[in-house]
Amino acid sequence: MQKIVPLLLDWFSKNARDLPWRRTRDPYAIWVSEIMLQQTQVKTVIPFWNRWRRELPTIEAAAKAPSEKIHKLWEGLGYYTRVRNLQKAAQQIVAQQSSRRRRGDESQTKNKSETPHVVPYKFPEKFEDVLALPGIGRYTAGAICSIAFNQPTPILDGNVIRVLTRIFGIGENPKEKKTNARLWNLAEELVTHAARLNLSRSSRREEAHSKTGNGQSLLTSAATIKGSCSALNQSLMELGALICTPRNPQCNICPVKKLCVAFAENRTEELPNLGKREAAMSRHFVAFVIERNGKFLVRQRPAGIVNAYLWEFPNVEINGESLSAKEIFKAEFGFAAKGFSPLVTVKHSITRYRITLEAFHVRLKNLPKILVGAWLSPEKFDSLAFSSAHKKLASFAKNCILSGR
Secondary structure, X not given: OOOHHHHHHHHHHHHOOOOHXXXXXXXXXXXXXXXXXXXXXXXXXXXXXXXXXXXXXXXXXXXXXXXXXXXXXXXXXXOOHHHHHHHHHHHHHHHHHHHHHHHHHHHHOOOOXXXXXXXXXXXXXXXXXXXXOOOOOHHHHHHHHHHHHOOOOXXXXXXXXXXXXXXXXXXXXOOOHHHHHHHHHHHHHHHHHHHXXXXXXXXXXXXXXXXXXXXXXXXXXHHHOOOOHHHHHHHHHHHHHHOOOXXXXXXXXXXXXXXXXXXXXXXXXXXXXXXXXXXXXXXXXXXXXXXXXXXXXXXXXXXXXXXXXOEEOOEEEOOOOOOOHHHHHHHHHOOOOXXXXXXXXXXXXXXXXXXXXXXXXXXXXXXXXXXXXXXXXXXXHHHOOEOHHHXXXXXXXXXXXHHOO
16 A cells, blocks of 8 residues: 555656546536546546536536426436436535525524525535435545545545456456455555545645646646545546556556556456356337427426436337337327338447337328327427437438428
């Protein structure tokens, strides 16, 4: 630990990427970045994070935003339960702090004519309070508390697991309870050792002030402070993202290669031992882009299912069925359609599923029966949050109108 921690801190201070959420210590901004980064690559998250910060700059704004807005801001990131939990957590913070303020006002106000001082809602600092928020687990709570508040809270995500299993030569499956507990203990030892190396608060502020200057990123000063819990945890994540990658790790430029068991024993490709992957499963859907008088039928997915609250075109899963698209349409809607033509086939992957979405353009002259959903012009699509595949269908629907198809 005495050798690894200084090496990681020094490497991070020189090689850390200049990411927008590293230019702030605002726990709300860091929290949003951590939620977005779950299951999502950094390069994908950056524009989403910047847009979120512009549209919802405070906890209160996130708490009070309409459901349609938070889903639209999240459109394209996937795993939408994350954004709903983020809003629930923001609402919980606002509700709890509003309640405390009301109790404080009742007991302390002397002059009722005074205008109360408006205090912004604060993200909780205690690890237990952060962990209690919806959608926040042990890793996310540890990341927020260490990065935003420089607390010695450990983190363990995919990148950190890979780094630790290789450095310490851990061959057991990290998903197993005993091995996972060992990795958490190692992560805790590392960040605790970093905390012991922390400079005094006064010298830390002086060093940060002297190194940042006017307009310079806080990243440099944070990373150059030896023993920083924030920098140590970020260094583990950064090493896994940039150097200690799943395949073809760049061991020749790794700052801790001389201390790495996997490097010494030529086992970097074997570790971590994640066991056999689940076999990919194919799923096949047929979607109907139904047009009537220049408007299209779309539906909002109900709560409690995958992609809840997102909009989509009517669709049916057909795995194992041999019916034609026209037969499926008739079975689904109860009438036959005459204006029926192939539109596009979209292929995409979600976790272990390999999905094929075959879409057909259906043009109706009249409405033989009431269809459940909303009839909207293509111009309205931009205000709705679609799943990624159906957003592509929305684009094709617009082209149908423009081309007069």
